[in-house]
Amino acid sequence: xxxxxxxxxxxxLSKIVLVRLKGGKSLRGKLKGFDQHLNxxxxxxxxxxxxxxxxxxxxxxxxxxxxxxISPPPR
Amino acid sequence: xxxxxxxxxxxxLSKIVLVRLKGGKSLRGKLKGFDQHLNxxxxxxxxxxxxxxxxxxxxxxxxxxxxxxISPPPR
Amino acid sequence: xxxxxxxxxxxxLSKIVLVRLKGGKSLRGKLKGFDQHLNxxxxxxxxxxxxxxxxxxxxxxxxxxxxxxISPPPR
Amino acid sequence: xxxxxxxxxxxxLSKIVLVRLKGGKSLRGKLKGFDQHLNxxxxxxxxxxxxxxxxxxxxxxxxxxxxxxISPPPR
Amino acid sequence: xxxxxxxxxxxxLSKIVLVRLKGGKSLRGKLKGFDQHLNxxxxxxxxxxxxxxxxxxxxxxxxxxxxxxISPPPR
Amino acid sequence: xxxxxxxxxxxxLSKIVLVRLKGGKSLRGKLKGFDQHLNxxxxxxxxxxxxxxxxxxxxxxxxxxxxxxISPPPR
Amino acid sequence: xxxxxxxxxxxxLSKIVLVRLKGGKSLRGKLKGFDQHLNxxxxxxxxxxxxxxxxxxxxxxxxxxxxxxISPPPR
Numbered sequence: 001x002x003x004x005x006x007x008x009x010x011x012x013l014s015k016i017v018l019v020r021l022k023g024g025k026s027l028r029g030k031l032k033g034f035d036q037h038l039n040x041x042x043x044x045x046x047x048x049x050x051x052x053x054x055x056x057x058x059x060x061x062x063x064x065x066x067x068x069x070i071s072p073p074p075r
Numbered sequence: 076x077x078x079x080x081x082x083x084x085x086x087x088l089s090k091i092v093l094v095r096l097k098g099g100k101s102l103r104g105k106l107k108g109f110d111q112h113l114n115x116x117x118x119x120x121x122x123x124x125x126x127x128x129x130x131x132x133x134x135x136x137x138x139x140x141x142x143x144x145i146s147p148p149p150r
Numbered sequence: 151x152x153x154x155x156x157x158x159x160x161x162x163l164s165k166i167v168l169v170r171l172k173g174g175k176s177l178r179g180k181l182k183g184f185d186q187h188l189n190x191x192x193x194x195x196x197x198x199x200x201x202x203x204x205x206x207x208x209x210x211x212x213x214x215x216x217x218x219x220i221s222p223p224p225r
Numbered sequence: 226x227x228x229x230x231x232x233x234x235x236x237x238l239s240k241i242v243l244v245r246l247k248g249g250k251s252l253r254g255k256l257k258g259f260d261q262h263l264n265x266x267x268x269x270x271x272x273x274x275x276x277x278x279x280x281x282x283x284x285x286x287x288x289x290x291x292x293x294x295i296s297p298p299p300r
Numbered sequence: 301x302x303x304x305x306x307x308x309x310x311x312x313l314s315k316i317v318l319v320r321l322k323g324g325k326s327l328r329g330k331l332k333g334f335d336q337h338l339n340x341x342x343x344x345x346x347x348x349x350x351x352x353x354x355x356x357x358x359x360x361x362x363x364x365x366x367x368x369x370i371s372p373p374p375r
Numbered sequence: 376x377x378x379x380x381x382x383x384x385x386x387x388l389s390k391i392v393l394v395r396l397k398g399g400k401s402l403r404g405k406l407k408g409f410d411q412h413l414n415x416x417x418x419x420x421x422x423x424x425x426x427x428x429x430x431x432x433x434x435x436x437x438x439x440x441x442x443x444x445i446s447p448p449p450r
Numbered sequence: 451x452x453x454x455x456x457x458x459x460x461x462x463l464s465k466i467v468l469v470r471l472k473g474g475k476s477l478r479g480k481l482k483g484f485d486q487h488l489n490x491x492x493x494x495x496x497x498x499x500x501x502x503x504x505x506x507x508x509x510x511x512x513x514x515x516x517x518x519x520i521s522p523p524p525r
Contacts, residue, residue, distance in 0.1 A: 004333030004341050005361050018357075021143065022323070022366070023097070033079030038363055041079050045146075057093075061080050061145040063113055066097070068321065070361045071345075096218065098172070108154030116154050120221075132168075136155050136220045138188055141172070171293065173247070183229030191229050195296075207243075211230050211295045213263055216247070246443065248397070258379030266379050270446075282393075286380050286445045288413055291397070304483030304491050305511050322473070322516070338513055368471065370511045371495075396518065398472070408454030416454050420521075432468075436455050436520045438488055441472070 001036045008072065009034050017042070018071040019062065025049045029060065038064035076111045083147065084109050092117070093146040094137065100124045104135065113139035151186045158222065159184050167192075168221040169212065175199045179210065188214035226261045233297065234259050242267070243296040244287065250274045254285065263289035301336045308372065309334050317342075318371040319362065325349045329360065338364035376411045383447065384409050392417075393446040394437065400424045404435065413439035451486045458522065459484050467492075468521040469512065475499045479510065488514035 012031050019027040019040065026049045029042030045057040087106050094102040094115065104120030120132040162181050169177040169190065176199045179192030195207040237256050244252040244265065251274045254267030270282040312331050319327040319340065326349045329342030345357040387406050394402040394415065401424045404417030420432040462481050469477040469490065476499045479492030495507040 001337075001339060002333045002335035002341065005335070005339055008341060008359070008361060023143075025143075033077045035077035035080070037076075038361075039076060039080055041077065041083060057144075057146050059083070059147055061083060061113075063139070063142045063144065064363070065140070065365070066143045067363045068323075068325075068366045069357075069363065071357050072359055098174075098218075100218075108152045110152035110155070112151075114151060114155055116152070116158060132219075132221050134158070134222055136158060136188075138214070138217045138219065140215070141218045173293075175293075183227045185227035185230070187226075189226060189230055191227070191233060207294075207296050209233070209297055211233060211263075213289070213292045213294065215290070216293045248443075250443075258377045260377035260380070262376075264376060264380055266377070266383060282444075282446050284383070284447055286383060286413075288439070288442045288444065290440070291443045301487075301489060302483045302485035302491070305485070305489055308491060308509070308511060338511075364513070365515070367513045368473075368475075368516045369507075369513065371507050372509055398474075398518075400518075408452045410452035410455070412451075414451060414455060416452065416458060432519075432521050434458070434522055436458060436488075438514070438517045438519065440515070441518045 001038075009070070012072040016073050018048075018073075020068040020071075021062070021066045022068055023066075027057070027060075027062070029057075032059075035064070038067045038070070040064065040067070040070075076113075084145070087147040091148050093123075093148075095143040095146075096137070096141045097143055098141075102132070102135075102137070104132075107134075110139070113142045113145070115139065115142070115145075151188070159220070162222040166223050168198075168223075170218040170221075171212070171216045172218055173216075177207070177210075177212070179207075182209075185214070188217045188220070190214065190217070190220075226263070234295070237297040241298050243273075243298075245293040245296075246287070246291045247293055248291075252282070252285075252287070254282075257284075260289070263292045263295070265289065265292070265295075301338075309370070312372040316373050318348075318373075320368040320371075321362070321366045322368055323366075327357070327360075327362070329357075332359075335364070338367045338370070340364065340367070340370075376413075384445070387447040391448050393423075393448075395443040395446075396437070396441045397443055398441075402432070402435075402437070404432075407434075410439070413442045413445070415439065415442070415445075451488075459520070462522040466523050468498075468523075470518040470521075471512070471516045472518055473516075477507070477510075477512070479507070482509075485514070488517045488520070490514065490517070490520075 017031045029045030033041035040062040047055040092106045101123045104117030108116035115137040120135045122130040167181045179195030183191035190212040195210045197205040242256045254270030258266035265287040270285045272280040317331045329345030333341035340362040345360045347355040392406045404420030408416035415437040420435045422430040467481045479495030483491035490512040495510045497505040
């Protein structure tokens, strides 16, 4: 993982990030932790795949190999 | 695996967790064990993929590479 | 593989286990051997994917990377 | 690969085995060789995927990562 | 990663690149960082998969194993 | 790769082999080279996937992870 | 990667090659660089997947794990 990736993730700890997963699932949650495989810990997570039917998932661990992209919120 | 992931999983040993697998399967069971690949041991597991047709699986070993996300229950 | 996984598999040697594979196949057979990749040796195996059409497979070697979950029988 | 897997494969050298591959292909052939990745050498192989249309493949090398299960013939 | 790949990516830092991902998604964004796995940091990113419906993603981290190809803009 | 695999491939250098790839593509070409990942160099290759529409590919390099099976011609 | 593969690729530097990718995409471009994972740098690349609708991609980096086969032009 590049230093820049680590830096961006560290700057966004405790902030809301959007995460797209393989298979099309989208998540929105507060970034609480991560490692070099992009395994993520998210808090107050919502499954935002379906606009009409957002499901609350709360605290979750995401296995990094499912991650396509991570997007911090616009500043 | 980040320390935080290990900590969260340890705090939830013997508690009910939800597990989403690649391919869409959902499981709910008591977390009895895990390792750094997210191989899991679950007890009193139910396959909750279909809301109408929940199947009891009892004690299971989940191979970690199938795991998308793990969600401890809300506190 | 966690010690607990090894322990559970060792306790179930020569007992019937259920195995779900990627792609949806289900197997039921007597666990005769395993390794840390979850490569399995099963005996008297039946392919239980289709309830109406269970096929006898006898002794088989399962390549571990196909395994989703392993379920010992209820005690 | 567990010792038992090696043993079973060694005992079945020059015997007919059934091999299921990812993607649903089934092969039947005489096991001539194998390695720890389950790369296989089969002789007098037939593609038995379609019951009506079995194709002769003769001598083949199977790349192990395609293997789902290997089944020696009933004794 | 070949030296040439590193060189091309370095020459295009802070320039717009097109990125195609597995599964068909297309992104266009300013390249801010990368590593040897082709993990990417993009800024002012747009999801250009659908010509009619381009979505702004802003700053994103792309996990390298999803990347099919990266295309710097024509000079 | 087992010694037998290497031996079979060496014996078939400069001979026609059939190669099945993941995704269903079939190739027929003269084996000019290989390595332990089953990366292959084939010459005078034809894409024989469609019986009616065989395409000439000439000299090709096949990335080994796409290979399902390799079949030397009957002797 | 076998020496022969390296040799063929080196002999084709600055020549047009055809590249087939997983998922069915076809590319045609001038080979400018490669490494042992078959990561490629292509110049003046065209996406030739659709015969009627060839798209110019220009300079691209292809992540090697997407490559199925590489074909130098007939001599």
